[in-house]
Amino acid sequence: MRRSRLTRQLMATTLPLALIVGSGIGIATADPMLARNMSTYGMPGGIDTPTAEAMAEGTLAATVSLSDYALRSNVLFQLTPRLTTAFRYSRIEGINDARNSGSIYDRSFDFRYQLVDEDGWRPAIAIGLQDFLGTGVYSGEYIVATRNITPTIRASAGLGWGTLAGKPRIIDAGDEGGTANVEDWFRGGAAPFASVSWQVSDRLNLQAEYSNDIYRAQYRLNSGALVTQQQGDTEPGRVNLGLTYQMGRSYQLGLYTIGSETIGAQFTVALNPRDAVYPSGLEPAPAPVRPRPARAADPEGWSGQWSQDPTAQPAIQTALSNALAGEGQILQSMALAPTRAEVRIRNTRYVHQAEAVGRTARLMTRALPPSVETFVITLVERGIPVSSVTLRRSDVERLENTEVGQIAQASVLSDAVPYPGDLVRTPGAYQRFTWNLGPYLATSLFDPSDPFRYEVGAEARASYEIVPGLVLSGAIRQRAFGSIDKEAPGGLSPDEYEAQDSDIAGNGVPRVRSDSRMYSGTTSPTIPDLTLAWFARPTDQVYSRVTVGLLERAYGGVSAEALWKPVNSPLAFGAEVNRVRKRDFDGGLGFRDYEVTTGHVSAYYEFGQGYTAQVDVGRYLAGDVGATLSVTREFANGWRVGAYATETDLSAEEFGEGSFDKGLTISIPLAWATGQPSTQRVGGTLRSLSRDGGSRVRTDGLYDRVRDSHATQIYQGWGRFWR
């Protein structure tokens, strides 16, 4: 079972050849029809209209497009070679809602599926849903065909419904939105659209299109009256023109006209996880394997006699510990016997645990006497052993500089099993106290009244590992300046809200997240978190965590978690229980009155090919009961893009706008972008809206930490063993 999964993972590369061989060389490939420019909706397209093109699989692209009609911020993810998804946050001009500010803010999701690729005479054909969660200003559906006419000219034609047909859907002003209105799809009359694009040079692309979008929005008010509002100042003409200019491999600049009156500009950043600047990383070469001398040349070393010398192990352990430290590996402890050595290491440098294991194995060939034939490398997370890779030293010697599948077949991955009794802690080499003082930048995106807010200040962070697995850590922040200010919910001023001194909203739902802005903008020092955490492994396959203290910005208390995860199992189960109390808004040590017990049972499954899923069922912060489903796509290089949705027993009205909690998570290893080895990641969560329903306490969960050293993850990154 394990072998076949392993082989599949190692052999599975779906990398388009263009990315391996580089585009500088004239190569013939059979990639699907890839987009050359982005539309104002951040999707492959003309200017406003869609095409049947896709992006290279895995592409993550952000497009900001600005005209008199709207400011659209779009994030696109090419989930599979044929399925394109997009999240959009727009400021739509010319439309008034209750705030009467002359514009509205709107979130929307798109799906597009390429049914067939271009083949001979047949064009590529795609079907798509635009703004399909709830009825929105941009809601519409389409079927579109795209075909190359000449090597540089590409034409598209399609049929659109809703906005794309110039027949905007009627928006119910009382609706909370957020759920799909399937009965409206592909209804209400269709109209044709078309576009053509000309690739003038490697960098310059020109587009022209015929679009039916009349840029109107129709609302049905609570009174039953129908209101039509014009976006922007005037209804545009039907013909739009555009040009895009490609800069480097990641950036694209665009200018366009909507009709004859309106000019717009846009900027796109597109990243493909497979297209790293330094695919192999820039870390220095590893120390090569040192083969053992012939038996006759070192009879004492081969006999194991050396182990009788009490100074042998300390000397070897110190030397190995120093060498490993140079590789960013902390040698926590070591057991040394005449024919077997086990090292327990904490990897602080490489994204791939396999690279840490490979480098450690090579250093072991250089440090250990010849009689040691069995190498056990145990990976440690938070002081607890998480998995062990067992290798024969002769295999490491024999297989250096061979195809990586061979050493994979020769290795055994197991749950970390305590070796009888003789593990020796490395004295001094264990850095127990760490601290860091520096500036921080916090950003808040897609807020209805200000899409980009930031805060800059200083942060001091420290942690002390009392014994392996028992960690005291905390941070202090001092804001310097920024645009993230203290804000109260419900149209109150922060002072009024504080004076109200209630943690329950008018509709009876506890305010667990909707007043989270009250925690912002504090000008005195704040404590983002301050905890004592205890990590343990009660049995070989069960991991546990207990955290006490200020768990996060808004909650403090006790959090306990257990996780069952056998090393070679794609399935895991977990349970988490938290007793928490809401913290004071000033970010200090005080608490408010709201207290709740929340918790979940979780099931995790790794489907292979980079897909994982997680289901959590339990009680959320506001006391609501429900479930969360998360699906994540991850790449061997550490890129992760996921989506989640939470449904609880709060009604859509109680929940408010958006009806239920949903969002996207993105996490990119910094090493992928810079080439410098590092375990750090950048990313975040794009939530639809910060509401009270379906909210959870943010805790330092066990699953991702444990899984990193388990079969699926370690073998997915096994290609780096000899790097």
Add this chain to the structure above:
Amino acid sequence: MIGYHVRAGMAACALLMGLSACSNTPAGQEGSGIGTALRQAAAEAVAARRGSSEAPVAPRTPQQRAEEALRLNPGPLIMVGLENLGTTQIMALTGQNGAMRTYMTPNEQALILRGGMLVGTRGLGNDMSVTEPQTETLIRNGQSGSGQRILRYYTGDGLETPLRFDCTTGPGPNPGIMVENCAGHGVTFQNNYQVQGGQITVSRQWGGPALGYLTIQTLRP
């Protein structure tokens, strides 16, 4: 002891606040902030630039550098030119496993050679993990023939990815030079080897799409 260190460190950091971060953790380690890693990357990039721009200050020909290296280092040495980058580096033997030899530069970039045949590279950013050349015996024996050459790369997706090329070998126009022509994936390349007693002493070998050609010369076997 720890307390003292922290206070001293804090004072220094306070002076630098807003410009940089201070920490007692090595860069790249978890918890040491994104800014730290980016600064580190930038500093290294700057250092690398400086290194290359300093070269003209002390203009030395590759020949002069080779002579100096031979004088200072008693072990086996090779001189390697990366044509794409226009750089020439001297590399010293740092490990031998059977016929496989690892040569490194002082800044720990490495080539792995087997009897002069390029088998892998490390630390160059677009590294070849390992090459399996079926044509190796033909080249060492000075024979004409054909065979497959599999070049494996660390690719951006985190996997080790093979590229297969069909190659033919034969004597080149100059005496003593073997030529290997390879084609595959719409790419062609030509490797040239000077073979003496089965060992490749001077060669020009293709390292890959991003790496380009390497010229490898044995300074001391």
